[in-house]
Amino acid sequence: MSARITAAVFTSHVPAIGAALDQGKTDEPYWQPLFAGYEPSKEWMRDNTPDAIVLVFNDHATAFSLDMIPTFAIGTASSYAVADEGWGPRPVPEVRGHPDLAAHIAHSVIQQDFDLTIVNRMAVDHGLTVPLSLMFGQPDAWPCPIIPVAVNVVQYPVPSGQRCLDLGKAIRNAIESYDDSLDVQVWGTGGMSHQLQGPRAGLINADFDAAFLDTLIADPARLAAMPHVEYLREAGSEGIELVMWLIARGAMGDLAGRPAPSVEHRFYHVPASNTAVGHLILTEPDSET
Ligand code: DHB
Numbered sequence: 479m480s481a482r483i484t485a486a487v488f489t490s491h492v493p494a495i496g497a498a499l500d501q502g503k504t505d506e507p508y509w510q511p512l513f514a515g516y517e518p519s520k521e522w523m524r525d526n527t528p529d530a531i532v533l534v535f536n537d538h539a540t541a542f543s544l545d546m547i548p549t550f551a552i553g554t555a556s557s558y559a560v561a562d563e564g565w566g567p568r569p570v571p572e573v574r575g576h577p578d579l580a581a582h583i584a585h586s587v588i589q590q591d592f593d594l595t596i597v598n599r600m601a602v603d604h605g606l607t608v609p610l611s612l613m614f615g616q617p618d619a620w621p622c623p624i625i626p627v628a629v630n631v632v633q634y635p636v637p638s639g640q641r642c643l644d645l646g647k648a649i650r651n652a653i654e655s656y657d658d659s660l661d662v663q664v665w666g667t668g669g670m671s672h673q674l675q676g677p678r679a680g681l682i683n684a685d686f687d688a689a690f691l692d693t694l695i696a697d698p699a700r701l702a703a704m705p706h707v708e709y710l711r712e713a714g715s716e717g718i719e720l721v722m723w724l725i726a727r728g729a730m731g732d733l734a735g736r737p738a739p740s741v742e743h744r745f746y747h748v749p750a751s752n753t754a755v756g757h758l759i760l761t762e763p764d765s766e767t
């Protein structure tokens with residue numbers, strides 16, 4: 479039996495969420511509604527813990543810098559150090575990798591004409607650890623191995639939505655050709671609308687975010703055609719992180735001629751720090767274990 483994709487998970491990665499968790503502030507009035515929105519997700523995750531997660535995220539000048547800017551990088555290591563800018567490294571468990579599946583995905587995806595950068599040593603920041611905390615809470619160890627896929631959305635030129643959707647399709651082909659019956663989730667993280675700099679700092683666009691979620695669910699191919707300038711204009715300069723959601727969406731079966739996924743959970747909340755928080759879980763029709 480081959481590996482299969484069971485679900486895609488989408489979530490913002492706001493660093494202040496990690497700090498709120500680590501500093502025991504989740505019950506404070508400011509944070510309580512946000513964490514309440516992830517309670518159904520944590521419950522669902524307890525019943526649907528995958529054997530591995532391909533976690534698409536962006537590095538925020540923690541592992542990479544202007545010295546080296548890979549557009550798409552896959553982690554093939556057995557573990558990843560936790561580090562961060564801002565609040566510093568979070569007190570979370572070590573992130574274990576899955577070198578064998580990661581190497582298989584690298585091989586398959588590169589042979590499908592995507593030039594991934596292979597990374598054998600990489601520190602991971604809030605872009606990866608905050609989504610883990612939101613979905614798993616504060617365990618002593620993360621419940622499964624993680625394969626980080628880092629996408630450059632920090633320094634232009636950044637990849638197009640179409641390229642991201644197509645990469646998701648290639649990742650699906652790779653996972654389905656892995657010769658072990660693993661249940662794999664693909665996560666797309668970052669977003670939603672936010673701008674951290676310049677005269678429009680603090681921008682949030684709830685109408686754009688709602689439409690983005692609707693179209694991500696129902697018509698991702700159309701969403702993939704949206705140009706960068708529209709992300710910038712409508713979702714703010716850091717709203718471009720949302721292109722990463724198209725990688726996870728592209729990995730779902732309906733883009734390979736299978737039935738549409740189901741919406742397990744959808745949540746939206748403003749504000750969290752400077753950011754609108756969006757979250758979605760899509761499950762494959764045949765994903766019950
Ligand atoms: C904030 C949001 C981000 O996505 C990020 O990477 C850094 C900061 C913020 O809301 O402050």
Ligand code: FE
Nearest residue numbers: 491538668719
């Ligand atoms: Fe970010």
